[in-house]
Amino acid sequence: MKLDFAAERLPLNDPAPLRPGVSGETHRLTDVVLCAPSNLATVPCCSVTRESIRNGFSVSMAQAMAQHSALTRTLSQRGVRCHIVPAHPDLADQCFTRDVAVTTPWGLVGLNPALSHRRSEVDQMFAALARHGVQPYDRVVSGTIEGGDVCVARPGLLILGMSGERTTAEGASAFAAPFEKDGWQVLRYAFDPHFLHLDTMFCMLDQDRALACVDVLDDWFIEAITAQGIELIPVSYKASRRLGCNILSLDGKTILMSSVSADEGSSDGRSVADDVRKAGFDVVELDISQFAACGGGIHCLTMPLRREPC
Numbered sequence: 588m589k590l591d592f593a594a595e596r597l598p599l600n601d602p603a604p605l606r607p608g609v610s611g612e613t614h615r616l617t618d619v620v621l622c623a624p625s626n627l628a629t630v631p632c633c634s635v636t637r638e639s640i641r642n643g644f645s646v647s648m649a650q651a652m653a654q655h656s657a658l659t660r661t662l663s664q665r666g667v668r669c670h671i672v673p674a675h676p677d678l679a680d681q682c683f684t685r686d687v688a689v690t691t692p693w694g695l696v697g698l699n700p701a702l703s704h705r706r707s708e709v710d711q712m713f714a715a716l717a718r719h720g721v722q723p724y725d726r727v728v729s730g731t732i733e734g735g736d737v738c739v740a741r742p743g744l745l746i747l748g749m750s751g752e753r754t755t756a757e758g759a760s761a762f763a764a765p766f767e768k769d770g771w772q773v774l775r776y777a778f779d780p781h782f783l784h785l786d787t788m789f790c791m792l793d794q795d796r797a798l799a800c801v802d803v804l805d806d807w808f809i810e811a812i813t814a815q816g817i818e819l820i821p822v823s824y825k826a827s828r829r830l831g832c833n834i835l836s837l838d839g840k841t842i843l844m845s846s847v848s849a850d851e852g853s854s855d856g857r858s859v860a861d862d863v864r865k866a867g868f869d870v871v872e873l874d875i876s877q878f879a880a881c882g883g884g885i886h887c888l889t890m891p892l893r894r895e896p897c
């Protein structure tokens with residue numbers, strides 16, 4: 588079934604149009620924005636994709652479309668409304684909707700991607716949203732910032748990654764301003780551009796637990812997170828490179844994650860999914876190998892538009 592952007596959910600005369608709002612990464616997800624990978628290609632703009640190219644990988648469009656459909660179907664089956672942005676032929680990374688906008692407690696904020704080939708993705712998403720009455724609340728125009736570096740962890744705590752290449756200190760500050768004004772604590776984490784985005788190394792599972800690639804995260808960051816009462820479930824570097832850390836929490840209980848197998852780099856012969864299951868979560872594993880080879884996982888493929896409570 589082809590899902591048009593919000594078509595069935597947001598009739599023009601809808602008395603209660605969708606109000607974007609997210610105040611925590613693990614509140615119940617009701618609405619999410621995706622974009623089909625119709626034009627997915629290996630752009631050598633991150634370390635993982637460059638490795639794929641070196642290894643002779645090229646995208647199988649049939650597999651990418653099938654994997655993305657399975658993701659959309661899984662979300663729909665779990666009661667999440669999927670809003671699909673039309674794919675533009677010039678935008679090879681457009682399926683990674685996470686990076687171009689972030690929903691905050693006050694509404695949708697357009698970001699300022701660092702890479703020129705990703706900049707117009709913001710306009711594409713906003714045009715699709717506008718056709719259904721959803722308007723952005725703000726847009727970052729100073730510095731650069733990409734959504735993979737933004738973790739609205741839980742009410743009162745915002746975590747921002749800054750590699751200096753994708754997200755700069757200036758972009759992070761511009762995004763953080765309304766949070767700081769509202770009294771949120773903002774944790775800024777600077778790391779090497781090799782790791783691309785914060786969400787390749789750190790993702791919230793529920794209010795008090797997160798997956799974390801402790802091998803590569805700085806000690807001070809691990810301590811700062813732990814001091815927040817957030818327990819870390821470790822993910823190996825190899826598994827996080829396969830986007831094993833890059834998960835989507837549907838409600839703090841159900842986790843959509845990649846089926847990275849144990850021999851692709853998990854500790855003690857267990858997969859990351861095994862560890863998350865053991866911690867008591869309901870895990871749904873999906874094959875996203877085509878996207879992982881292009882540097883993005885399930886967190887990158889999904890841009891939450893509303894979570895409740897928000």
Ligand SMILES: NC(=[NH2+])NCCC[C@H](N)C(=O)O
Nearest residue numbers: 633683735784881882883887
């Ligand atoms: N949130 C993320 N980690 N997104 C991954 C984006 C991957 C994409 N190839 C890029 O380099 O921009």
